[in-house]
Amino acid sequence: MKLKPNIATSENGFIFNPATGDSFMANVMASEIVNHLKKEKSIPEIRLLLLEKYDVEQQQLDRDLDDLLQQLKEANLLD
């Protein structure tokens, strides 16, 4: 699962799809995950990075991650 290559992101969580003109404002956590995707990190890699960095149950993280990926897919931001 990859972020479309032309998607623009900024450090403050702004996401812009130049093909559709859609823009989104991501919260801090979502923004961090999107930036990992932009650096072409795989989902297992991202999961590992987040588990190391944050005090979170793996099940909770998996649920939140799946939820975000679903939203990104619906927003037409993933390949």
Next chain:
Amino acid sequence: MNSPKKITIAVTGLNATDSPGPGVAVIRALREGFDHIRIIGLSYEALEPGLYLHDLVDKTYQIPYPSAGANTLLERITYIHQQEELGVLIPNFDAELYNFIRISSELLKLGIATFLPTHRQLEDRDKLNLDEFGRKHDLKVPESLVIHKEAGLKKAAEQLDYPIVVKGRYYDAYIAQNEHEASKAFQRLNAKWGLPVIIQKFIKGTEINIAALGDGKGGTISIVPMRKLTITDKGKAWAGITLEDESLLQLARHFSEVTHWRGGFELEVMKDPGGDLYIMEVNPRFPAWIYLTAAAGQNQPAALAKMAMGEEVAPFDTYAVGKMFIRYAWDHVTDVSEFQQISAFGEL
């Protein structure tokens, strides 16, 4: 060292209202594209806002309505030319194009250059002919039927299935979900614009507009696609953003190739969820948001003026993606003497 010669360009469409003509945006782009320029506004009514914007328009002359005919128009333009030595003329209204195309060779003899499509090109992309136009040139257009009587509505709706789009001969469109709504829309459009009325299949999707400039030989000098971000109740863009989408550029290139379009044009496109691009309408001139093309790095009005004067203009290959425009309303204050001047003498 000689200073470069000043060029004088006449522009119509100064009605920068809530359903704006493109003139003011065209002038703004021209002023950025040329260092030495004089702009002559051509207006139909005394209250077109553009003619009071003296930073943009140096002088304005009223011209006769298209219904007065091509000869009357030529007489008036000849008079204006005697006063102003026009170099280029850029018409910006659909309704006036027929006459301007008709007198374009006479204008050229006077020394006034234009860069316009042919009558045939104008006719082919007309709303009434769009269905056939699409079939002929392998362009996707929504299936549509032209009806001359309300009785034809039912049969058309059966063929296209609800919801349908009921469109006026020249302007306005309503989405109808059922027979009652379709009948109401038909009557409204008939009363306002007359017959025939166009019944079009409803296409669900994202509305995108493409401003482009054809060289008249099948090539496209500039293409800038834009998505409307805010739409007025008249369906006009009040904010928009430039897009990066190769399929939109290809569509405009294909349009120029098959039509050999000469001049500015706007494709109103619907992109359906499957990514198919349907041409909803072809406007035979620049749109009111044309300044965005200059802001994005492809100054289409300036390029058109140069081509009209016989200059070779290389096709643009890049533009800024994510460039936005946000239109605003501004109360321009003037004195009644100006209104009196244009009303009484037809010049300001």
